[in-house]
Amino acid sequence: MTQLILDRRNVLRTGGAALFLALSGGMLRAANSAGRPLPEGDAYAPWSLWSDPSIRNTPMALVAAGVIAANPHDTQPWLFAVTEDSIEIYADTSRHLGAMDPYIREMHLGLGCAIENMLTAAGPNGYVAELEVAPGSLVDLTERSRPILAARLRLTRIAGAAPDPRYAAIPARHTNRYAYDLARDPPQDWREFTRALGADGEIKIFLFDAASPQRQLFDESVVEATEAIIADKPMIADSDRWFRASSREIDAHRDGPTLDAAGLSTFTLIFAHLFSVSPETAQRAWLDQTRNVQLATAPVAGLIAVRDRYDRPSAIEAGRIWQRLHLDATLRGIALQPLNQPIEMIDRERQTGAGSAWARRVAGLTGEDWQATFAFRAGYSPTKASASPRRRLGDVVRS
Ligand SMILES: Cc1cc2nc3c(=O)[nH]c(=O)nc-3n(C[C@H](O)[C@H](O)[C@H](O)COP(=O)(O)O)c2cc1C
Structure with a gap:
């Protein structure tokens, strides 16, 4: 009994x-x-249905892998037009993050993450996939009233399946916002793999070890950018509007940051589930956790940089690199978390005409030849990260 x-x-x-x-x-x-x-309920079903036999070896298997990719604020800003031999990937501009992402740069990074999962799933599902990406600058892309074509995959059938070791990591990858083990450094071969992802001259990955002077600058930037976002009413409102505080909200929306994925201690998590907290309390907790847990326990932090952070193909490529890095880290048992507050402040100061202090500050970490477009931390975490909700395939496939 x-x-x-x-x-x-x-x-x-x-x-x-x-x-x-x-x-x-x-x-x-x-x-x-x-x-x-x-986390439980149908909003988490896409994590187990992604390789369901009913869609295996069809283009829908690639879409099902795409929708469980990383994406900003779990907005899932994508739509897919699927035929037998192609998949078009659209930016769903109705799901933009407003003042948090005024140039839909992060949205395009998220599309890049989905594309990387789809390309990783292509071989194991019996396809060769060729990627075409829309050209242009995000600065000129002011359309927000209809979906915008961002990329196309052309699919060719192959005999049998071409395995990819990262394929198995697709449903196991989750953003880990818990404390990491400061004393346990990711190994040298991971660092080499990570740096090699940027070997083509168009992308560069910078790594900063705990206690290095550059790392101190990185940490200060993240903390002060978090404070700046909290103080900027439109930004924090556009961020908070995606937060899903209850199971009912998660079931209804199937998106957005949740308590379960926030990296809270067990006690705080249960407390937060039992008693709703004010936005101000939640924002203070975010700042405290960023400074005293996420940065304080991370043995390594990093930046993904491109030549022009507002170049559309570069944003998509940087998203692909993040997803690849995360799939590979998942196989190695290494935890990752983006910490993009300083780059979000670069976009915001540009949008509001407030100068370029944040851009100059972040350029202090990369040099003027590179523009950081993604910031993160890495390490080993004793706590397994939780899944975040996802919408159904039927919600994201255009007829
Ligand atoms: C462009 C981009 C920016 C992100 N920025 C942050 C961030 O600043 N802080 C954070 O904790 N997570 C960040 N994330 C992670 C997303 O919140 C996460 O991918 C999403 O909620 C889905 O959860 P999952 O990665 O566990 O599937 C970012 C992801 C992307 C692709």
């Missing part, structure tokens, strides 16, 4: 080891062995 025990962590545990339950939002929810409530 199942025996329920209430312990000090407010966690109900069954007599058997297999099933754990946590009291959350007044309801019992599945939990891991530490009592942390696990």
